[in-house]
Structure formats: structure tokens, C-alpha cells
Amino acid sequence: MAEIRITALSKRFADGTLAVRNADFTIHDGEFFILVGPSGCGKSTLLNMLVGLEAVSEGEIRLDGQIINAVDPKDRNMAMVFQSYALYPHMSVRENLAFPLQLAKLPRAEIARRVSEAAAILELEDLLERKPRALSGGQRQRVAMGRAIVRHPAVFLLDEPLSNLDARLRTQMRSEIARIQKRLRTTTVYVTHDQTEALTLGDRVAVMRQGAIQQIGTPRELYRRPRNLFVAGFIGSPAMNFVAATLAGNRLTLPMVELRLPAEGRHPRSAADRSVIVGIRPEHFGLAPVGDAGHRSTAKFPARIEAVEWSGAELYAHFAGGQPGSAALGSLDQAFGLDLPKGAGRRAIARLGPDTPVAAGDTLELALDAARLQLFDAETGDNLLLSDE
């Protein structure tokens, strides 16, 4: 049982780069906590500081109230699964699993019991005498998990554990990891660059960028109320559509359509014309109901479909949103490292029902509900709907 409290934690490398800046949060006991962000955002460095493989530059880490900044990794009672699995190649699976227990000088009978317990949980019983090189990727992954759980550690740390598996196995192991974590109820910190893993696995998720934590919240909070443009663009697949727009009063002028923001909610008002970035999830475009004016805040517009992606359960329609991409969006893209696709702000993606009769070249009447838009400041990238929080 363990609670990790991180206070003003920073990591500065010898060459002066600030890998983690001023991280400040608590990971609750038994929680499945995810650190997610693009590569190089400092999430692995943060994890290495937790486990003690990387020295803390500033701030403190507390485990159940005890400061553990200077505690040796072997004494932290944390188990880690590495991206490379880091199985000991000269030891059999059984020896790999027993290694941490032997180091802890447990009695032989206890070691045997725990190894078979872990092997049972991970269905490794038939593989115990094999060497790691005789295992498939998924099996190695399970052995690495097994080596972590045999110790009954206070905390599990997983560093991109699934990134070396193929897509199918990844989905399978993902649910397996979730199952094991639910069963053992051990505090778990999971590092990934894959937002799907973050959303599906995490009790809470911290989104990191360039060493700084952007937002911490449940997957639903991150998806529905992203604090800034970066979180909005990073969470969700396909990514949220961004278009430049102008706000005057409660009238929002998008390149493709003009609509009124609903009176309820936290929607900002602007006396003068104000340029904003509008974020629209692909699923918030809908087919316009025929012959009906629809809801008051819903606007209809014709969209010329440029490409269609059909994947069985869903259909993604790419369409031109009107005017060319704005300068504000371009500079925000760079400032936030959003890595927007070419033509962002001009092209948009709508998620439609798989049975929608549409082909490239068609023109489709789409509907947009103003109540579901996200509005971002065109200069800071902050979410205007959350601005008074």
C-alpha cells in the first residue's frame, strides 16, 4: 500500500537541459496512474526518478510520507517493467522470476511458492524452464510482468511496456495488465506515448510536454475538458479538428459556418472581434437532419468530401473546411509541437456512421452543435471554456 507524493520535482541534466520541470502531484494508493506525452517529454525521466535510477535535482518524492530522494533503488520496494523487458538472458524464466526474491534472501520454499503463484497469474507455467531467447515477444512481456509482481512491491512502474509488441498482442496485453492491476490493487505508474493506452488503462492520466505537466485528470476529463490546445490535440484519435475562427459577442464565425454559442455553460463573450481556435472532435460533426432546422445552437453547412476511410465500425470523412489555414494556428502548432497534419485548419475529419452513403467527391450536409465545441485562446492556447477555473 503506497501513496506517492511528488513536490516541486525537477530534473536538470549535466548539459543543462531541464527534463522535468516542477512536477507536483500525488498518486493515490492503489491507483493506476498514467504519464503520457510525446517522446522526449520527460515522462521516462520522471519514472526513473521515482524508482531511483535517476538522481533528483530539485524537489522531493515521498512514499507514504517518507522522503525517498536519496534511498537506493534496491531499498525502495518498487518493481519496474522496462520497455526492453530487460530479462536476464543467461537465466531461465524460473530463475528470472526468482532473482528478486533471492536477492531479498527469502526462504527457498517461499520463493518457490511465489514463483508458481506469479506463473499462474501470468500463465507462464509451461515456460518456466525456457530461456528468454526461446520466448515470443508477448511471453517475454509476461515474464517481465511476472518478475515485477513476485516481489509484492509497494509500487509498480511500467515504462512503455507494450511498445515492442505488435498491434494485436498490444491490445491483449493491455487488458491483461489492467486485469492484473485490478486484482493486485497495487499502486501503478505507467509511462506511455500512446494516448489510447492512457485513456483505456488509467484511473488518472498526467499529460506531459517538454518536461512540464499540462493536465492531470481522469481520461474523461482530459477528453471532454482539455485544458489547452496541446492536451486537446494529443488526446483522442483521430485528433481533434482545429479551425481558426472569430468571436464577436456570442457569434462564432468559422470558415465553413457561422453559429451562436449557447447562453448556458461557461462560453465566453467578446465585445470586439476576437480570434480564437475552435476545437471539434470528429464525432461532433453529424449528418444534418433532413428538412429540419434542428436545435437552436446547431448549424448546418455543406461539406465537400475529399476522402473517405471506412473501417467497418466507423467511417471517417475528410472534407475541406473552407479558407486556408490561419497564421495563428500555424504559430500555435509550432509553439505547442502539435505536429498538425498538413492543411490543418483547412481540412477536417468527421466521424460518421459506417452506413453513411458517401464517396469522395460528394457534397454532404453536415451539422455542428455549438454546445460541444472547445474554444481556445489564439495566443496562449488555453481553453477558454475553463478559463475561470
Add this chain to the structure above:
Amino acid sequence: MERLFWRAGTLIVIGYALLPVAWIVSLSLKPAAELNDQRFFPRSLSLEHYRAIFSDAQFPAALWNSIGIALLATLLAVSLAMFAAYAIVRLEFPGKRWILAGALSIAMFPPIAIIGPLFNLWRITGLFDTWAGLIVPYTTFTLPLAIWTLSAFFRDIPWDLDRAARVDGASGWQALRYVIAPLAAPGVFTTAILVFIFAWNDFLFASALTSTNNARTVPAAIAFFTGSSRFELPTGSIAAASVVVTIPVMLMVLIFQRRIVSGLTAGAVKG
């Protein structure tokens, strides 16, 4: 067809390499009177040359010198190279490239160019005709090779394992002892064998920097073999001595062959 080609090729190469060895073995087993009979297979076998070289005080002393000097030079070169290679692979420090380049340039240096100065230097410092007098140049000249091969091996060790062991509860020393050392062993053995063979086979330093049984090694000693009379060439003794010095090296390679198997680390990390 392809297999046949490979087999025939292998046989030709092995035959080409082993023919001189077989010839030496054959010579060493012929009785003195039949040495010049121009036959590949001896008509009768005799161990008289072996008895002769071991009954002379010179050869056993040289053998002892060879073993001692080669082993000590190997130990010294490999342990120094291990530290150097570890630092080169694991640490970032200024001048890292220069160390590797410098090591390589020493390896390129022709030993014959320093023999003269070394001879004088060794006589002044009292290193002439001592074990240390040979161990020092052997270590020096094999260190570059050792550093290069060991850094190549160390670079292939998945160092994540070191971190994994630390998290698994091992102290730094235990991680080295239980995880890294077993993985580094094949590389260390391979390097040791290369260094040992260099020291064992060296003739240049051994002949120039020694003068008596104190430190003269077998390759040099063989050159000073004399026939039993001055009308007789020491062909048989030279052949017997050559066979004797070849055996330890062959044994060593055969024994450690299993340890040198590459791919021991396969499966440690992803791939």
C-alpha cells in the same frame, strides 16, 4: 549441390591450414636417422626428440617462462582493458574519441622500430632478461586490441539489465556479479585468448630482450637450439618443441570455444 560446395571448400581450407602442422608433427616423431627420408608419414615412430628437448635444461625453463609471461601479460592487459572499455562504453567524458584513436595508433606502431631503444632502456633500468621486461611490452602492444574488442563486446550488452537488477533489489556489486559479469564473460575470454596468443607467439621482443633461461620464452629458445653435434641440424628437436608449444594454445581455444559462442545475449531485450 550448395552443401557439397561448402563441404569441399571447408575441407580445402582446413587441409591448407593444417598441412604444415601435420608435417611438423610427422617430423617430430621420426627417428633422427630418418629425418631426411622425404616421406610424409614416418616409417617408424619415436619420441626421442621429445625426450631430448625435455632432458635439456633450456626447453623446460623456456616453457615455464612462456606460460608465466603470457598468462601475466594477459591478466594485466585484459584487466586494464576491461576498465578502459567499460569507461568508454558507459561514461561520457571529454577525449573519449582520442583514447580510442590513440589506442589504435599504438597498435599500428611497428614494434621493430622500438626494439633498439627498448634494448638500451631495459639494460639501464635492469628490466633486460626479466619477466617484467617482456610483460610490459606485451601488455602495451596488446592493450589497444583488447580495448577495441572489449568495447565492441560491452557495447552489445543490454545495459538495461544493470538497471533492472538494481530495481530488483541488487546492490551495484550484486548487479555486476550476477547479471553483467556472466554476460561480459564471453567477450573477456575471447579477448584474453587473443592477447595470450600474441604473447605466446611473440618472437621479436623475446629474442631481443632476453639472453638467458631467466626469461627466454619458447619461440626464442627454439631459435637457439643446437644439434647434438655440429654436423647435425636440430630439425627433430625444433619440430618437437613446436608441437609442444602449439598444444596449450589449441587446448585453450577448444576449452573456451563454448564460452565464446556469440548470441548468448539474444533474447534479453525485444528483438
